[in-house]
Amino acid sequence: MLDHTPTQVVERSALRINPANTCQPIGAMYAALGIHRCLPYSHGSQGCCSYHRSHLTRHFKDPVMAATSSFTEGASVFGGQPNLLQGLSTVFTTYKPDVVAVNTTCLSETIGDDIPQIVGQAQTDGIIPDGKYVIHANTPSYAGTHVTGFSNMCVAMAKYFAKPIETKPKATDKPWVNIVPGWVEPSDMREIRRITEALGMKATLFPDTAGVLDSPQTGHFEMYPSGGVTIEELQNLGRAQATLALGQWASREAAIEVENRAYVPREVLDLPIGIGATDRFLECLRFRGGVIPKSIEEERGRLVDFIVDTQQHFYNKKVAIAGDPDQVIALTEFCRDLGMIPVHVLTGNQGKAFTRKVTQVLGDKAAGTHIEQKGDMFLLHQLIKNEPVDLLLGNTYGKYIARAEDLPFVRVGWPILDRVGHSYLTTVGYTGAIQLGSKMLDALLDRRDRDAADPKFELVL
Amino acid sequence: MTTVLSSRLGQVARAGDGSADIVCDKQSVAGSVSQRACTFCGSRVVLYPIADALHLVHGPIGCAVYTWDIRGALSSGPELHRLSFSTDLRERHVVFGGEGRLEDSLMELIERHHPSAAFVYVTCIVGVIGDDVEAVSRKVSERTGIPVIPVQSEGFQGSKRQGYDAACEALLRLIGTGSTEGIGKHSVNLLGDFNLAGEIWIIQEYLKRMGVEVVANLTGDGRVADISRAHGAALNLVQCSGSTTQLAKDMQKKYGIPFQKVSYFGLDDMAGALYGIAEHFKDPEMLARTRDLVAEEISQVLPVVEACRKDLEGKRAAIYVGGAFKAISLVKALRLLGMKTALVGSQTGNAEDYRYLRDLCDPGTIIVDDSNPSELSTFLAEEKCDLFVGGVKERPLAYKLGVAFCDHNHERKLPLEGFLGMANFAREVHASVCSPVWQFAPRFQSANPVEV
Numbered sequence: 001m002l003d004h005t006p007t008q009v010v011e012r013s014a015l016r017i018n019p020a021n022t023c024q025p026i027g028a029m030y031a032a033l034g035i036h037r038c039l040p041y042s043h044g045s046q047g048c049c050s051y052h053r054s055h056l057t058r059h060f061k062d063p064v065m066a067a068t069s070s071f072t073e074g075a076s077v078f079g080g081q082p083n084l085l086q087g088l089s090t091v092f093t094t095y096k097p098d099v100v101a102v103n104t105t106c107l108s109e110t111i112g113d114d115i116p117q118i119v120g121q122a123q124t125d126g127i128i129p130d131g132k133y134v135i136h137a138n139t140p141s142y143a144g145t146h147v148t149g150f151s152n153m154c155v156a157m158a159k160y161f162a163k164p165i166e167t168k169p170k171a172t173d174k175p176w177v178n179i180v181p182g183w184v185e186p187s188d189m190r191e192i193r194r195i196t197e198a199l200g201m202k203a204t205l206f207p208d209t210a211g212v213l214d215s216p217q218t219g220h221f222e223m224y225p226s227g228g229v230t231i232e233e234l235q236n237l238g239r240a241q242a243t244l245a246l247g248q249w250a251s252r253e254a255a256i257e258v259e260n261r262a263y264v265p266r267e268v269l270d271l272p273i274g275i276g277a278t279d280r281f282l283e284c285l286r287f288r289g290g291v292i293p294k295s296i297e298e299e300r301g302r303l304v305d306f307i308v309d310t311q312q313h314f315y316n317k318k319v320a321i322a323g324d325p326d327q328v329i330a331l332t333e334f335c336r337d338l339g340m341i342p343v344h345v346l347t348g349n350q351g352k353a354f355t356r357k358v359t360q361v362l363g364d365k366a367a368g369t370h371i372e373q374k375g376d377m378f379l380l381h382q383l384i385k386n387e388p389v390d391l392l393l394g395n396t397y398g399k400y401i402a403r404a405e406d407l408p409f410v411r412v413g414w415p416i417l418d419r420v421g422h423s424y425l426t427t428v429g430y431t432g433a434i435q436l437g438s439k440m441l442d443a444l445l446d447r448r449d450r451d452a453a454d455p456k457f458e459l460v461l
Numbered sequence: 462m463t464t465v466l467s468s469r470l471g472q473v474a475r476a477g478d479g480s481a482d483i484v485c486d487k488q489s490v491a492g493s494v495s496q497r498a499c500t501f502c503g504s505r506v507v508l509y510p511i512a513d514a515l516h517l518v519h520g521p522i523g524c525a526v527y528t529w530d531i532r533g534a535l536s537s538g539p540e541l542h543r544l545s546f547s548t549d550l551r552e553r554h555v556v557f558g559g560e561g562r563l564e565d566s567l568m569e570l571i572e573r574h575h576p577s578a579a580f581v582y583v584t585c586i587v588g589v590i591g592d593d594v595e596a597v598s599r600k601v602s603e604r605t606g607i608p609v610i611p612v613q614s615e616g617f618q619g620s621k622r623q624g625y626d627a628a629c630e631a632l633l634r635l636i637g638t639g640s641t642e643g644i645g646k647h648s649v650n651l652l653g654d655f656n657l658a659g660e661i662w663i664i665q666e667y668l669k670r671m672g673v674e675v676v677a678n679l680t681g682d683g684r685v686a687d688i689s690r691a692h693g694a695a696l697n698l699v700q701c702s703g704s705t706t707q708l709a710k711d712m713q714k715k716y717g718i719p720f721q722k723v724s725y726f727g728l729d730d731m732a733g734a735l736y737g738i739a740e741h742f743k744d745p746e747m748l749a750r751t752r753d754l755v756a757e758e759i760s761q762v763l764p765v766v767e768a769c770r771k772d773l774e775g776k777r778a779a780i781y782v783g784g785a786f787k788a789i790s791l792v793k794a795l796r797l798l799g800m801k802t803a804l805v806g807s808q809t810g811n812a813e814d815y816r817y818l819r820d821l822c823d824p825g826t827i828i829v830d831d832s833n834p835s836e837l838s839t840f841l842a843e844e845k846c847d848l849f850v851g852g853v854k855e856r857p858l859a860y861k862l863g864v865a866f867c868d869h870n871h872e873r874k875l876p877l878e879g880f881l882g883m884a885n886f887a888r889e890v891h892a893s894v895c896s897p898v899w900q901f902a903p904r905f906q907s908a909n910p911v912e913v
Contacts, residue, residue: 001540004574014565016522016549023523039494045585045616046489047499051527054853063834063857070489071617076589083491090468090492095835106521107585107617110555141521142550142586219863219903221838378544397529 002404007385017378021348024139024149025103026052031153032101034207036228039097040066044105059415060213080113089127102136109140135160147249150183154254162262165238175289176202178243180251186214191426199290204233214423238262247271247326271326272428274334299430306434320344322394323413325354333361344383346375408443477824483815485830494833497808499616503624510534510655511683515576517546520584534655560592567601577685578608588615622809629708641693648674650694653701656681663879692716698723703784703809725878726790758880765884769891774799776847785810803844842905863904865893
């Protein structure tokens, strides 16, 4: 299928081939699902909502609920106000959410619908019941990527609910932090909470899709599963001592918003994937009053033990990493710490900051690495053709390249459309690093076994 | 009966209740959790299986990503259709227009891939900013010498159905441009089959055994050159009625080609389709060959069906699929497995389809147009269904309720068409309904889980 990819890389002026990113609204939808009893709402044509739900469903294998304004030709000419008013009315009378999180699309952005004005109208018309909320994020599909959309909806959570609160926790109370976990799996959000609480702290995660998109089989369909950050928690963001943003791209803006509105200082960290980034995350929690328990120290010890046991297999192995910027940066550091050589590092997001950050992470190894922002999978394939690697890390779309180039491949990031289990297993924290590391090791050693000539096919590796 | 959204009352009925025609083909209510997609989606799924054509989505990145290789429309040769090409419109193009970008993209891609034709899909935003895609296409076509065909598929035009019409219009621009020399008199076009899991290959093999020549596949495993000479065929076979009936009607008007609506799902409909073709050509030898073929194939499938039926007899099924014609076949196929259809619905059925369903189904069967998750889950629980046949968004819904599932849409990996397909369907339904997991999974824990 990728027979058409030429090896020679030429500058393309106008075209994306096999994109490495998608559009803002789906990110906003994923973030909104991390609010308790929230119905995401797509203000645009039916298709956008349908596609986003399908795509998220394929990744999480769980029901993904969201409503749509169902734009028609009329709406595209005369504006979408009637659709949104009717839509909010339908939503509140039918689906009874506590919050509706509206995201725009390229269409509603271009025709210039003013969402706060329309929501104000809905308020005046009594469409929004008492105690219920409508929040919104502008998510034009022609700017940014799905990560931007995720970030924008996280910002909306802070913008609509965070407020200054004088009464900080007493010295005897548990230390309290807000955490913006970034675009990670529900299981990762659960793990971040587990770690934080293991340090004797209280954490408000926003968004928090644990319990929403990995809900148990119960025998009935829940429009709103039990997980998600509550409105009350969001209204109390100002009570925390700090807001930790995990990831510059997906989380930083929301932490800034909390700081501006509720005067809670922010701290921007990397996603805690791998040993170094997890160390820094824990160090930060400790600084905010957490106490690292023996159990977590042991988890770290087990991870170090894993790396000691396996470092010879990782040593100088070439790896290509593609995906969302926060993940790619953290994965690059993890691979470096395993002794691997990240040869190609690519994201679909735009921004020189990505190149700077990856360069910094790689340190003296940066010179030999192709770092691409605003790239696509076609470019990644070309890069790999020019300089082959031993392992590819990326989302499901990497499978085409892995097949074409006969590469060991580990699925990590979003979306993963062709495997199950990723939303239950973790990649963050020390435990997640062992899970991810062993997947990578399996891929490398399976290849070694597969390629070994009979005399060299050995029982013990 | 469950309360449904008041504005949707006309879209829900029960077989045998003698009420008025079901209301359909209307836009989903704003604010509903609709299972439907848009015009762009409709045209994309119809055209994209043409494997030697370039499919360029003119719009922001998302429209291209969400339709990238999601359908499993297999090709026996080129696989250009499986790559994702987008003009990736950015803010400045929304302001200043994207025509230049479209032209550059087309030129670059045509130069690299030498496709037989190019389709340019117009998305919501392009419709609003008013790029003259027609003019750009004409220009590029003149420069490159291949057909470059705009597909007017702005998402806001409506539902998938409008997209089917846009796709058919695009196909009509290709049909009639090739030579019909050498096409025999027993020849057909296959319309509305997308070769999911290689289904069209099964049908082609039957036709070959009958002595029928296939001129063009529209569009599964389709080729531009074949499609351009499709007007030389003697008969059109319309399988997915929702998407290509319009095309068949247009071809009848323009080229005088008659058409038959067929379904390749289930033994009755599959056999009926083949007999219909043989009768059309009024060739006694072909009819005899068809009889032999049907007898031979059915004899191979029946033991599988019988074996599965033992466990499935009396179980209850719900169907919610894209096209109503498929739903009709499914009701029959499930009946063959001894199962009763308690609920049947579609996203794009028309009044005629629903009338047929009401006559076909047992009294009391719920019939719905354009349903939503709350409604579906309530019906599933109330009707105590053992199986749900649907698409990607319905699967987890069924599973959460403890209901078995069979995908009859994008996620399908086994062919369900043809006699062999009935055996596959029987096995798949059996596997899910009789899965050992249901002994651990609670079912229908709340009789009325969602208020609608």
